[in-house]
Amino acid sequence: MxxxxxxxxxxxxxxxxxxxxxxxxxxxxxxxxxxxxxxxxxxxxxxxxYNHVVPAHARTYLAVSVVSAPGMVPDYQQKSPAGAAALIEANVGEVEAAARLLEAEAELRRGGTAQTEAIYWADPDYFDVARFPVLSGDLASALRSGHGLVMTEAMARKHFGRAEALGETIDVAGQPMVLRAVIADLPPGSTDLTAGIFASGLAARSGLALMQADQPGAFSITVRTYIRLRAGIAAEQAGKAIQPVIAGLVPPPVRAAYRLEPVRIDRLALHExxxxxxxxxxxxxxxxxxxxxxxxxxxxxxxxxxxxxxxxxxxxxxxxxxxxxxxxxxxxxxxxxxxxxxxxxxxxxxxxxxxxxxxxxxxxxxxxxxxxxxxxxxxxxxxxxxxxxxxxxxxxxxxxxxxxxxxxxxxxxxxxGGGRMRSALVTAQFAILIGLIIATSVVHQQRLFAMREALRMNIDQVLTVTAPCPAAFVAEAEGLPRVRAVSCSSESLLSGNTFLPLEWRGRQLVVHVVSALPSIFALYGVRPLAGTLSALPPHGEKTVTRVVINEAAVRAFGFASPAAAIGEALPVQGASPGGATGAQVVAVVPDFAFQSIEKPIEPTLYLPESPEIWNGGLVSVKLDGRDMPETLSRIDRLWRDTGNAGPIERAFVSEHIERLYASLERNAQLFAVFSGLAIFLACLGLVGLSLSAAQRRTKEIGLRKALGASTRQILTLLLWQLSRPVLLANLLAWPVAWWLMRRWLNGFAERIPLHLWLFPAAGLVALALALVSVATLAYLVARQKPVHALRYE
Structure with a gap:
């Protein structure tokens, strides 16, 4: 052997x-x-x-908030109400344990050295729910006292100089805490946890201890709630049992649209x-x-x-x-x-x-x-x-x-059978190549459509400043030389996460709500389809009596056309403190949104509320594009000079759109890279095969030339024989590529048409690449003198 x-x-x-x-x-x-x-x-x-670092990940779930209603795309958040964990653990028999995490920034001070770190304030029984591999200490009891602390090995080395630091003390957010356990480092990107420090939520100054209850009628989701189900319990079964238990935490107008859904922690990374x-x-x-x-x-x-x-x-x-x-x-x-x-x-x-x-x-x-x-x-x-x-x-x-x-x-x-197999493999190669060229083209066109045409508004050189419309800053910004326009809106203009349940003619509807000054439409180049924006008070109103809606809202409310909606009164009494029982529709604008076109545009009400009653907001600043660095510096200086606390939070709307379509951009780039590799490999293989074929058919070419064949005829013969598999590949690639790309495009609420010209164009590109790859070699072989070919052995 x-x-x-x-x-x-x-x-x-x-x-x-x-x-x-x-x-x-x-x-x-x-x-x-x-x-x-x-x-x-x-x-x-x-x-x-993902999250396989938790040994019992198959039974460990994150209770996520879902807001959903008829006609509304479900909105998922990884946080939940602060009071949910205790209610679930006490009243849901399917749940074995429940605990909360609250992420926060805290100062850690030891020996005169202070560092700000991201930490988690954790319930005492958190590690009973999510059990991590422990290197030292008693993890089960580590957080059961108000001064208990758990760190990953890397964090322990960073703050104590060694991993074996059990019993050592460090100040966290101004209170002394003792390291009780050290767990293995969390692999980066492989878990939903981003911090490596867990501090007991029983501490007097912990975020969990200082958290205040929601006011009557208010509703907030602030913590991550983890639950561990009993053996043999399905997530659907637990979800149905949880819903009535947490109903008291949710105000009645929202109760029908809100639910807590258990999601297994190892499925969070791919959750739709x-x-x-x-x-x-x-x-x-x-x-x-x-x-x-x-x-x-x-x-x-x-x-x-x-x-x-x-x-x-x-x-x-x-x-x-x-x-x-x-x-x-x-x-x-x-x-x-x-x-x-x-x-x-x-x-x-x-x-x-x-x-x-x-x-x-x-x-x-x-x-x-x-x-x-x-x-x-x-x-x-x-x-x-x-x-x-x-x-x-x-x-x-x-x-x-x-x-x-x-x-x-x-x-x-x-x-x-060798020749037939070679032809079949070359055909398969180029069928894959043609399919990739078609897919790359479609993905690229859809990306351009999403980032340009589907917006239906002008976001060029628009800067947003996160602030609830500070009057002095807005007034001064309007006077800057390179500023064209300034307007204000609520943050939901970009996020789209504010909604309002309405009862309309016996039907329950959920609509998105954006508070905005009327000038916001002109700033983004949005013109009404019906009605007029001039009827709106320029600085908003404390009591909403007039409203602007989009085309999706026209359809949701059942109006025959945008013009038919003008003058109708909508029940938006919950829109603002002291609001009227109805707000008159004064204008209908086209559907536009700053969210991904993977989701349909939701019915939206634009409320001309006065900024002083907003909870957070955005200032939109339209620039003319010249002297950009100097203009941004003036805006930053103006923010400080008008008495605003903290650093300015600003970003261009185009950056938001780029982040929104980052995955689509990566898809386009990924297809382009793999298509390039496929082109290179297919052409490389074709060159190798043509080298082999040229040597194998040397005598045949010599005989053909000796019998009168011209160089052009020999070249045409060689190129035709090498091109036939490429032409046949189109018959395989086109139907498969059409079916796959049609399915992919159906995942978008708005999409480009699948142009038929792409298919022959991709075939011609593949054929041209194949011919260019072998043309030189084929020409050199075709022009050989017959005497050299006939003597070849």
Whole structure:
């Protein structure tokens, strides 16, 4: 067995050197395909193993707030009412334990050194719910006293200089606390927790202890509530039991629209409510990476057959000396596996080098750590071994069937079916390539549509300042030389998270509400479809008597047209203190929103309320685009000069839109990168095949030229034979790409049409790439003198 392995290694090495150009092309393609697949697997591994650091993650849930009503897209928040945990633990039999976390910034002081850290104020039994691996101390009782403290190993080293610091004291938010337990570090990006310090909520100055109850009729969600279900209890069952228990925490007008939904903590990363499209992006990215790997593997199989056909005499001599078909197949299979292992090692090195770039590009925190996770390397090498066996099986069996007599004579013998298989693999490669080109084009067009046409407003050079319309600042800002307009609105203009339940003609409706000065519409270039904005008081009113609605609200209230809605009175008595029983519709504006077009635009009421009764707000400042740095500096200085406390919080609306469509942007970039890799690999494989074909058909070309064929005719023949698989690939790619992209576009409430011209255009691009890749080589082969071709051996 040792001699056989030695023989395989020697034969593999010699053939790599003898055919280094084709072998290099085949191996390089594999390295690129494997590196892409490894990187995508590492990225996908993060959300698929999310919160697995908690041993009992399958029974640990986060109680998330969901606001939903007929005609309204559900709104998910990871926080919940502060009083929910105690009610659930005491009254819901399906729940074994419940506890709260409150994130806060706190000053930690020890030995004269002070640092501000993000911490969690935690209920005493929090670690009974979410059980983390403990390195030292008694985690179960660590927070049961008012001075108890738990840290991760990294935080303990940072603040105490060592991890073994149990019993040491540090001041947290002005009160001494004692380190009672140290837990393992939380892998970055793999858990919903962002802080590594847990302080007892029983402390006198803790955020939980100082938290005040909601006023009558008020409702707030402020804490993260974790629950652990009893064994065998389903989340749906627990959710139904929780709802009536927490009903008393919710004001009656909101009660029908609000619920607490238990979400398993290991499913938070891919939850559609928090990360719309995340699961789809993960699947799409994985499938595309797999397709690129298939292109690389198809290249490798094709070139392996081409390389092995050069070894006809070797195969014939071995068979004539008694080697059976199994021995020959075994050698070729072993050589394929060795090449795959070499390519995998190179791909791992490339993946490790590229991983920081990929993390920055996709906003992920994937890791490749052989020391902490040695099974990862074992899994990757095992996958490479299986891929090698799969990729090498066909060439090995095909080439081992070559007849010995013909191969020894040097006849141009090709294995039966080899040519057809090569054509089929090239067709599959270019079908994938054409599909990726179509997908890249569609995603890019949808991104442009979302960020431009779907907005239906002018956000160019609009700056927002987070503030409830400070009068002095607004008045002075209007006088700055590069400022075109200034207006104010509530924060819900951007967030869209303020809603109002209404009863309208016997129906229960939930509509979004935006408080705004009338000038906000002109600032964003929004013109009414019906009615007039001039009827609105320019500085708002304390008692709402007039209202502006959008087209979606026209449909929700059942009005026949925008004009028919003018003059109707809507029951918005809860919109402001002392509000009237009805507000007259004075204008209808087009549907516009600062939210993603993945969701339909909601029915929205724009209330011209006076800013003095707003709870928070935004100042929108329209700039003319010139002298931008100087203008921003003047605005910052003006903020301080007009007596506003704290640093100014400002951002361009375009930045909000970019963040909103960051995932769509990443989709477009991901498709572009993988399409580029697919183009490179397909063309690389085509070059390798044309090199092999040119050598294999040298005599045939010489005979054709000797019989009168011109260089142009030979060139046309070669290019046609290489182009046929590419043309056939269109028949496979077009229907599949149409079906997949139609489904993808259906995930958007507003979308571009799927243009039919994209499909032939993608086919022409693929054909042009193929012809450019092989044209030079085909021309050189076609213009050879017949005498050299006929003497070729």
């Amino acid at each position: 040792t001699r056989l392995l030695h023989h395989w290694l020697v034969a593999w090495g010699r053939n790599l050197v003898a055919n280094r150009l084709l072998a290099g092309i085949a191996t390089a393609g594999l390295v690129i395909g494997l590196a892409g697949a490894i990187l995508m697997a590492l990225v996908a591994r993060v959300p698929l193993t 409510g928090f990360h719309p499209g995340a699961r789809e992006r993960l699947v799409i990215g994985s499938v595309v990476a797999l397709l690129v790997l298939l292109i690389a593997t198809a290249n490798f199989v094709n070139l392996s057959v081409a390389l092995a056909e050069r070894r006809r005499r070797e195969i014939g001599i071995r068979k004539a000396n008694g080697a059976g078909r199994g021995h020959v197949a075994g050698q070729f299979l072993a050589e394929t596996v060795l090449t795959l292992l070499l390519a995998t090692i190179l791909a791992l090195a490339a993946a490790e080098w590229l991983l920081p770039v990929v993390n920055g590009f996709l906003g992920t925190q994937a890791r490749l750590d052989y020391v902490e996770d040695p099974t990862l390397l074992l899994l990757l090498l095992s996958a490479a071994l299986l891929l090698g066996l799969a990729a090498g099986a066909y060439p090995a069996l095909l080439l081992s069937s070559m007849p010995p007599a013909a191969t020894i004579r040097g006849s141009d013998v090709a294995p039966a």
